[in-house]
Amino acid sequence: MDVLVCIKRVPLSGGKFTITEDGLDIESAKLGFTISPHEEVAVEEAVRIAEKEGGSVTVLTLGPPDAEEQIREQMAIGADRGILIETDGQEWDPQGTASAIADAINADETDFDLIIMGNESADASGYQVGIRVAHKLGRPIATGVKGITIADGKATFERPVKTGRELYEMPLPAVVTVLDGLNIPRYPSVPGRIRAKKKPIERLNPERPQPKLEKTRLEVPAMKAKQAQVLGNGPDAAPAVVEIFKQIGVI
Amino acid sequence: MVLVLVDHENGEIDEASLQTVTYGRELATAAGEPLEALVVGDAGVAGELGAHGVATVHVAVHDAFTSFAPVAAARAASEVASRTGASVVLAAGSPRGNEVMAHLGALTDLPVAADCVTVTPGSPTQVVRARWGGSLIEEANLHGSPALVTLVPHTVAAEPGGSGAGEVAKFTPELADADLLVVAKQAEAADESSGVSLADAKVVVSGGRGVGSAEGFAPLEELAELLGGTIGCSRVVTGNGWRPHTEQVGQTGTKIAPDLYIACGISGATQHIAGCRNSKTMIVINTDPEAAIMGYADYAIIGDVGKVLPAIIEETRKAKAG
Ligand SMILES: Cc1cc2nc3c(=O)[nH]c(=O)nc-3n(C[C@H](O)[C@H](O)[C@H](O)COP(=O)(O)OP(=O)(O)OC[C@H]3O[C@@H](n4cnc5c(N)ncnc54)[C@H](O)[C@@H]3O)c2cc1C
Ligand SMILES: Nc1ncnc2c1ncn2[C@@H]1O[C@H](COP(=O)(O)O)[C@@H](O)[C@H]1O
Numbered sequence: 001m002d003v004l005v006c007i008k009r010v011p012l013s014g015g016k017f018t019i020t021e022d023g024l025d026i027e028s029a030k031l032g033f034t035i036s037p038h039e040e041v042a043v044e045e046a047v048r049i050a051e052k053e054g055g056s057v058t059v060l061t062l063g064p065p066d067a068e069e070q071i072r073e074q075m076a077i078g079a080d081r082g083i084l085i086e087t088d089g090q091e092w093d094p095q096g097t098a099s100a101i102a103d104a105i106n107a108d109e110t111d112f113d114l115i116i117m118g119n120e121s122a123d124a125s126g127y128q129v130g131i132r133v134a135h136k137l138g139r140p141i142a143t144g145v146k147g148i149t150i151a152d153g154k155a156t157f158e159r160p161v162k163t164g165r166e167l168y169e170m171p172l173p174a175v176v177t178v179l180d181g182l183n184i185p186r187y188p189s190v191p192g193r194i195r196a197k198k199k200p201i202e203r204l205n206p207e208r209p210q211p212k213l214e215k216t217r218l219e220v221p222a223m224k225a226k227q228a229q230v231l232g233n234g235p236d237a238a239p240a241v242v243e244i245f246k247q248i249g250v251i
Numbered sequence: 252m253v254l255v256l257v258d259h260e261n262g263e264i265d266e267a268s269l270q271t272v273t274y275g276r277e278l279a280t281a282a283g284e285p286l287e288a289l290v291v292g293d294a295g296v297a298g299e300l301g302a303h304g305v306a307t308v309h310v311a312v313h314d315a316f317t318s319f320a321p322v323a324a325a326r327a328a329s330e331v332a333s334r335t336g337a338s339v340v341l342a343a344g345s346p347r348g349n350e351v352m353a354h355l356g357a358l359t360d361l362p363v364a365a366d367c368v369t370v371t372p373g374s375p376t377q378v379v380r381a382r383w384g385g386s387l388i389e390e391a392n393l394h395g396s397p398a399l400v401t402l403v404p405h406t407v408a409a410e411p412g413g414s415g416a417g418e419v420a421k422f423t424p425e426l427a428d429a430d431l432l433v434v435a436k437q438a439e440a441a442d443e444s445s446g447v448s449l450a451d452a453k454v455v456v457s458g459g460r461g462v463g464s465a466e467g468f469a470p471l472e473e474l475a476e477l478l479g480g481t482i483g484c485s486r487v488v489t490g491n492g493w494r495p496h497t498e499q500v501g502q503t504g505t506k507i508a509p510d511l512y513i514a515c516g517i518s519g520a521t522q523h524i525a526g527c528r529n530s531k532t533m534i535v536i537n538t539d540p541e542a543a544i545m546g547y548a549d550y551a552i553i554g555d556v557g558k559v560l561p562a563i564i565e566e567t568r569k570a571k572a573g
Pocket of ligand 1: 500
């Protein structure tokens with residue numbers, strides 16, 4: 001089984017977001033970067049499949065050259081190779097992203113049996129890149145998945161719904177988008193990190209198409225400005241807490 | 252014409268879809284255009300839509316539609332949208348609504364704006380949409396027609412209104428074999444957990460890294476029980492395997508709006524707040540008076556959760572007994 005996982009580099013905001021002066025980006029000069037939990041579990045699942053079935057795990061991202069950091073992180077937990085579709089740092093819209101990813105997959109020498117994406121990206125949350133890639137490749141896709149079983153060239157995907165669970169069965173090759181909670185991702189080991197430094201990354205440089213979903217401004221939503229009233233320090237605050245319980249009627 | 256894709260389950264229209272119909276009616280009225288809807292499979296629910304201002308309900312009939320079949324549903328939507336010349340196609344920003352809309356975008360090669368809170372049709376259509384699970388708002392131009400948009404649930408309340416004929420127009424969409432590869436099979440229902448579900452709980456006692464271990468959750472469980480509530484947690488907790496993911500609150504967990512949220516040893520990362528910002532009252536217990544969560548909470552106790560919680564439990568027992 002050769003598995004491809006798509007991940008996206010995003011800033012890790014901490015307690016609040018600050019917007020750049022032009023209103024188009026998150027101020028990220030002082031921030032670290034990460035990927036979505038949906039994508040972390042995607043890589044973990046791919047590594048587990050390759051450990052069980054044999055085969056390889058490739059991690060692909062479309063992002064700035066610095067997104068190499070996110071690929072190396074995932075190599076440290078077991079991905080074998082990387083594909084970095086380099087941008088100048090500007091965001092690509094979902095259609096542009098999906099086209100570039102599909103082109104890269106078509107051009108690659110590996111025929112991926114399974115492509116795993118996040119159900120939605122951490123930042124843009126467009127809920128569509130996976131589905132668009134699947135259509136471009138002419139492969140079936142299940143979304144919002146929290147359980148994957150591979151057997152006899154077929155995949156069974158399990159999706160939680162309000163009424164319980166749904167199952168989707170489809171032939172491989174297929175595409176799937178997954179949710180946080182699919183598994184518990186492992187932490188990278190020190191030898192894993194050392195091995196990751198030597199693994200190959202292929203770089204591609206397609207041109208950014210004109211966005212059809214064109215971001216014009218970002219804004220932090222207005223919230224009731226709050227500052228917690230301190231009821232006290234340590235266990236002595238307990239009676240004051242119980243007063244609040246009474247006031248709001250929970251006891 | 253404004254077309255709304257209406258989802259249903261067990262003979263009932265999904266609430267978020269009805270809200271979307273209400274929003275669609277406002278758009279149609281403002282533009283002086285008719286409001287139409289697409290129902291896939293169950294013609295029985297079509298009758299109700301006239302009272303919500305829908306002029307024509309297109310009902311896609313096909314053997315495939317006994318279960319949820321997202322690609323086939325999108326194919327039917329694409330057929331209706333092109334036949335009727337729809338200028339806007341709306342669906343609920345639910346898992347299914349977003350999925351079918353993305354398939355429609357892929358089939359028609361049109362852009363899709365998911366999770367919108369405002370739609371202003373035009374060329375381009377202007378939208379305001381949620382990013383980062385609602386922690387950021389994006390204004391964007393959506394180029395192309397029809398405008399394909401999903402709406403964040405509860406953007407408006409579902410209200411009957413307008414004077415729709417609710418005329419039912421059945422049709423059989425032309426489906427390719429590939430459209431029928433993705434069809435849901437119902438699995439046996441998940442084990443009914445005996446307690447209150449996280450999504451509906453009035454009181455949630457939630458723990459983060461500061462709780463320290465799986466065992467550290469014992470006093471949280473005790474307090475939750477005393478208050479008739481349930482347990483929540485942060486992603487650090489599920490990542491460490493201390494609690495199951497079904498209890499995670501946040502952007503990639505569950506979004507909740509309890510009467511009372513008690514956050515123990517949780518720092519208040521935006522991705523956690525995305526899941527609990529609508530709590531009516533928030534109390535936090537944290538050793539750090541500067542933690543970001545202080546900016547979202549109503550009340551705070553500065554201290555070690557392992558020492559503060561037992562005292563609160565004891566006082567609560569006394570208050571309930573007295
Ligand atoms: C795209 C994305 C999605 C995410 N989705 C989610 C999500 O759904 N839910 C979620 O929770 N996170 C999510 N995260 C992770 C999030 O960014 C934070 O890493 C996480 O919420 C931090 O968890 P925490 O508050 O428990 O831990 P920390 O940030 O480490 O905070 C621990 C807190 O405990 C306090 N503390 C320590 N010891 C004690 C003590 N003895 N008594 C009292 N207080 C103490 C500390 O002062 C600190 O404030 C997501 C991240 C990304 C990038
Ligand atoms: N720039 C990107 N690079 C690699 N994968 C991406 C990128 N953007 C989106 N994806 C993948 O598509 C999924 C859904 O993204 P979205 O449609 O933006 O919500 C993400 O979780 C990723 O797996």
